[in-house]
Amino acid sequence: MEYLLQIYGDETIWARMPAEESDRIAGAYMAFTKALRDAGAYVDGNRLQSTSTATKVRVTPDGKTEVLDGPYADTKEQLGGYYVIEAPDLDAAIQWAARCPASSYGTVEVRPVFELSVPA
């Protein structure tokens, strides 16, 4: 199964963080990504720009496209990145989520990816 690991954390901590600390975390992410690849569990992953760069788009019932600035919701923790991983079951996905550096400074939400149907 594929799982999306959504990385939530307080994005304002990065600005206040000493350089060696953010280097250490970046290194931890590289090691985590490598471990995922080595295990054949890596499908995709990215860090996102801060929520101040976000734009919301929706089309109203009368067909007008509305573009709004800012993130979707104002919360303490923001989506800062994601991984898509391949894991045999939820327990294995939880193991990877726990190894993700984000789980020690924020929260990792594990969501199964909807599987597309194939004819049996």
Place this chain on the structure above:
Amino acid sequence: MTEARAAGGAAERAARESYGKLLAYLAARCGDINAAEDALADAFAAALEHWPADGVPRTPEAWLLVTARRRLFDGARREQRTQRLHEHLTRAANDAQRAFDRPGEIADERLASMFACAHPAIPAAIRGPLILQVVLGLDAARIASAFLISPATMGQRLVRAKRKIAAAGIPLRVPPVEELPGRLDAVLSAIYAIFSEGWDDPAGVDPRARGFASEALWLGRLVADACTEEPEAIGLLALMLHAHARRRARRDPSGAYVPLDEQEPTLWDAGAIDEAESLLLRAARAKRPGRFQLEAAIQSAHAARRFRGTPDWRAIAALYDELLRLTGSPVVALNRAVAIGNAAGAQAGLVALAAAAEDRRLLDYQPYWAALAELRARNGEPDEARAAYANAIGLCIDPSARRYLAGRADRLKT
């Protein structure tokens, strides 16, 4: 006609004895409890249709398994399920065929089902009900009434939980040894919730007939037998046996409530107590104490009244100290205060109880007010005691406990 009745009887027996086992077997292989339930229900319906005419098969379990497997396949084809499910079903089909060839070898996967039902990704409050339904095949309405939830709501929550097990890929397997201690606690807590559901105090204060005590004991034995290296699993079984041993002593012949301290020890089930005591000794050898072992040890200290006439309140208070340190539970703090009241006097008990009541959740908990009333009465404060009894009576669910408390209040000196 007799044929039909024999066939119906065989189907019913198979349903009672094998339902949980067959469901666990199918679910462990297709990963979808809802789909496995539907298929098994179809198989039982088919049995009622075919067995009267064709005769009861030599191996009813295997017949049901093969039929249910076919239904699962049909369902998967109809709904064009995923590749993964298809693979699981192929495996299940092969296994089912083997079971058909060699009956009596259907692997018992009920423990695996239990770990899925009590997975940390499943909400804690639904784990016990889910185990009752999936492992024991009880219907949602009966579970709902014991857990004081409307049948519709209970049904919804059960379906949602089973859907999550399938959709999120929660594995239906017993966790590997290194993960077992962390995962076992949730299973044990769910079983204890099943055991104590409907009681204000499973240790012996609430006399109502319990819905699922024997079911919980059965589940507790299954886990304790499988996890022989886990002292908490054994401790839970000992705890439940101790409480279960007193079931006949909780009411007098007129049906009135009898509190633990006034129960007649000869009415206790000596066999159950002896088994609990030897289990507790076995658990203690691992030298890894835990919540359930401590609670069982407290029950053991109460049971010692069989021989020495009074319970060892000092020992009980000390055990509660340890249990409170471990759990921080306000109910444990309350029971500890009662034990201190008996070991060191009402004054000391009241001090401990006041500390416990800093957790405001106790204020709508009937046993808190009953304990306060007893301690006030013994401390020579009849007016305060009467007020506390009134609060306890107002929070009572069981009529016989209500009568008992009203009787205590009436006997207070003015």
